[in-house]
Amino acid sequence: MRESILEVENLKKYYSDIKAVDGISFKVLKGEVFALLGPNGAGKTTTLEILEGLKDYDGGKIKLFGEEVRGKVPRHLRERIGVVLQENNFIDHLTTVEILKMFRSLYSNGIDVREVLKEISLEDKANAKVEKLSGGQRQRLAIGTALVGNPELIFMDEPTTGLDPQARRNVWEMIEKLREKGKTVFLTTHYMEEAEYLADYIYVMDHGKIIAKGSAEELISSFGGEKIIEIDLDSKNLDLSFLSEFQKTKIEDSKIIIVTSSLPTDMKKALDLFEERSIKVNDIIVRQPNLEDVFLNLTGRKLRD
Amino acid sequence: MKRVFAIFKALIVSSIRSPSVIFWNIFFPVILLLILASIFSNIGKEVSFRVNLVDESTTFKNTNMDFASYISEAFKEMSTGKNAVITLESSTTQNFLNESLEKLKSGKIDAVIVIPPLFNTQIYAAVVQQKGGFNLFSKPKIEVYTLENSQTSDLAFTIISSVLESFNLKILQNSGTLSDFVSPKTEYVSKNGQNFSYIDFIVPGILVMAVMTVSIFGITDDLLVQREKKVLRKLFVAPLNKGEYFWAMILSNLAIEIVQIIILLILGLYLGAHFGLGILAILYILFAIVTTLPIGFFIASFSKTSDAGNALANIFNFLFMFLGGLFFPITGVPLAVQIVAYIIPTTYLANGLRSAMGVMSSPTPMYLNILVPLIWAIVMVIYSAKVFKWEV
Structure with a gap:
């Protein structure tokens, strides 16, 4: 059994009217990529900020590297952590390499700046001013500032939000490489495919609570043999109340999602129902469920709602 | 660290x-x-004005009634020593007057003082007239040429006026009569105290x-x-x-x-x-x-x-x-x-x-x-x- 380097027990954070974090528990094992998946406002960032020592909490227990932590994380533990915030800015007018050198000086056992530059593929931007970097390059630099201290655990808050697909790919590859090096990565995301692609272990969070957990495969197989029928209609705003004949449906504009355990029966039933009401069907897809459907299945909402 | x-x-x-x-x-x-x-x-700098004095007076020269020479002396005193306020050039020739006016126009100096030819006689007449209570002769005038719209020229004029005023007072003390040659001014340009x-x-x-x-x-x-x-x-x-x-x-x-x-x-x-x-x-x-x-x-x-x-x-x-x-x-x-x-x-x-x-x-x-x-x-x-x- 691998050692757990972060343990959270019944963590609570309440604001006057909201339970931002409502009694969540999890363990992060050494060397794994751990994802906290949930829609915006689920409490992911609050959880992460508590773990980073930026926020205090109202109940529960946090053990970081075996030490109980509350509020500000002591320096000797911060030495072992790298952090990529949701919003990454740097001191103006400095170059990429100057920023990395500054961050390395903050750690006792930093690694060679050139090595980091190579890892984040910014060697050609080493002497570029930070304000001249693109969004993806800035994000890579932010990851670089987290790596230059040679941390064991890296926190990443929505590391690919706002990036274009290519830049997102690059970040994913970097996280993959970190896993290969045996680093532990704790990330939050609201991209189902990101969690599915990167994470060894996923906790699904909604309204401050953990509503499901497991690897992507485990979560998806929780559907059993269920399949997804996606029906695209020609027009919106139709009276679709007849769909209540199915157990699990979701309507989004002109798209209907039906979760089914007996595909032929339900498929025929659906088509009959549309035909009876002479509703034109544009397209029908049958597919395996994904994490998005897991979330839909659990909450009745889509992740990005 | x-x-x-x-x-x-x-x-x-x-x-x-x-x-x-x-x-x-x-x-x-x-x-x-x-x-x-x-x-x-x-401001506060030691100011120095460049003044030319033309003494055209011809009467009562080398007597104790050479009032023109008293005035020249007064200005000369102001141009010497540590506390000199003006740099003075003086002469008695007509040529010097023309030269001085040219210099003034080109801004090389700040003022020209001209003591007229009959100045000493006029003063004498004015004193006598004042004593006798009659009014026949015009009062003596000293012409002061200054540059238009020049602050330094104006300041130079102020200084010159104050010298002439003290000269008026001196005449008053000596003759017991009051006479004014230029209207007295109350402004003084003095060196900054500190x-x-x-x-x-x-x-x-x-x-x-x-x-x-x-x-x-x-x-x-x-x-x-x-x-x-x-x-x-x-x-x-x-x-x-x-x-x-x-x-x-x-x-x-x-x-x-x-x-x-x-x-x-x-x-x-x-x-x-x-x-x-x-x-x-x-x-x-x-x-x-x-x-x-x-x-x-x-x-x-x-x-x-x-x-x-x-x-x-x-x-x-x-x-x-x-x-x-x-x-x-x-x-x-x-x-x-x-x-x-x-x-x-x-x-x-x-x-x-x-x-x-x-x-x-x-x-x-x-x-x-x-x-x-x-x-x-x-x-x-x-x-x-x-x-x-x-x-x-």
């Missing part, structure tokens, strides 16, 4: 590469010093202004802009403590201030300022830095955003700069302004620094020049330390 230095270095490099920081902290005080020095360079010039006055003022500007804007920027951009947050989740950032920030602003002070002192010397730079002056400059830094911290502590902070910083800077007697003595300003001036710390810092640099004795007691800025600083530090939020 390694961490403080890393942040210090980053902040300094960032400042050096920032056009606005360099402009406001280095160029602006330099330009202001140059402008003020050039506009007001004449032995310093405007440039001496302004250099310590500019130093206080420059130091205060860095303290106010540098600190509010380092705290508010970096907080808003979440740079602080990023640093504090790394192994950096707030105290370390704080000292790095203080040191980086201090470094800018030292460079700024050296540049301004060199410029001041170049412009002919006189000041002493003993241990007392250096200590007082450091004192000014230490007591102005909390102003920035104070502003940052109750500004939610960097924009709000910047607006407040401008208000404080403006108030402390113009009401603090940095550029002009505050003695001549309205009472309300004087009251404010005697509350704000810059007035005392400017007085204290002028005194510490041996420029002039401080109008406020030295213990107040220490105490008032110190109280401001302590109150601001205590308030800010309690209220300032490192994270938003």
Whole structure:
């Protein structure tokens, strides 16, 4: 059994009217990529900020590297952590390499700046001013500032939000490489495919609570043999109340999602129902469920709602 | 220490590469010093007017009734010795008059005095006439040519008038009669009482202004802009403590201030300022830095955003700069302004620094020049330390 380097027990954070974090528990094992998946406002960032020592909490227990932590994380533990915030800015007018050198000086056992530059593929931007970097390059630099201290655990808050697909790919590859090096990565995301692609272990969070957990495969197989029928209609705003004949449906504009355990029966039933009401069907897809459907299945909402 | 230095270095490099920081902290005080020095360079300087005197008088020469020669002597006296107010050339030839008028027109001299040919006779007649109570002869006139729209010429005229006035008085004393040759003027141009010039006055003022500007804007920027951009947050989740950032920030602003002070002192010397730079002056400059830094911290502590902070910083800077007697003595300003001036710390810092640099004795007691800025600083530090939020 691998050692757990972060343990959270019944963590609570309440604001006057909201339970931002409502009694969540999890363990992060050494060397794994751990994802906290949930829609915006689920409490992911609050959880992460508590773990980073930026926020205090109202109940529960946090053990970081075996030490109980509350509020500000002591320096000797911060030495072992790298952090990529949701919003990454740097001191103006400095170059990429100057920023990395500054961050390395903050750690006792930093690694060679050139090595980091190579890892984040910014060697050609080493002497570029930070304000001249693109969004993806800035994000890579932010990851670089987290790596230059040679941390064991890296926190990443929505590391690919706002990036274009290519830049997102690059970040994913970097996280993959970190896993290969045996680093532990704790990330939050609201991209189902990101969690599915990167994470060894996923906790699904909604309204401050953990509503499901497991690897992507485990979560998806929780559907059993269920399949997804996606029906695209020609027009919106139709009276679709007849769909209540199915157990699990979701309507989004002109798209209907039906979760089914007996595909032929339900498929025929659906088509009959549309035909009876002479509703034109544009397209029908049958597919395996994904994490998005897991979330839909659990909450009745889509992740990005 | 390694961490403080890393942040210090980053902040300094960032400042050096920032056009606005360099402009406001280095160029602006330099330009202001140059402008003020050039506009007001004449104030308090030892003034000297160039006057030509043409004595055309021909009557009663070499007698004790040669009044014209008394006048020449009076002007000659003013042109000699340590306290000379004018440089004088005098002659009796008609040619010299034409030459002098040409010189005046081309601005080479400031005034020409002409004593008319029958001057001595006219004076004699005027005295006799005054005594006898009749009115036959016109009063003698001394012609004074000055340049139109020239301030120095006007000042020269004022001086000449005052000499002639004292001459009138002399006649009065001697003859017991009153006679006026030129209307008496009540203005006197006298040498400034204190032995310093405007440039001496302004250099310590500019130093206080420059130091205060860095303290106010540098600190509010380092705290508010970096907080808003979440740079602080990023640093504090790394192994950096707030105290370390704080000292790095203080040191980086201090470094800018030292460079700024050296540049301004060199410029001041170049412009002919006189000041002493003993241990007392250096200590007082450091004192000014230490007591102005909390102003920035104070502003940052109750500004939610960097924009709000910047607006407040401008208000404080403006108030402390113009009401603090940095550029002009505050003695001549309205009472309300004087009251404010005697509350704000810059007035005392400017007085204290002028005194510490041996420029002039401080109008406020030295213990107040220490105490008032110190109280401001302590109150601001205590308030800010309690209220300032490192994270938003």
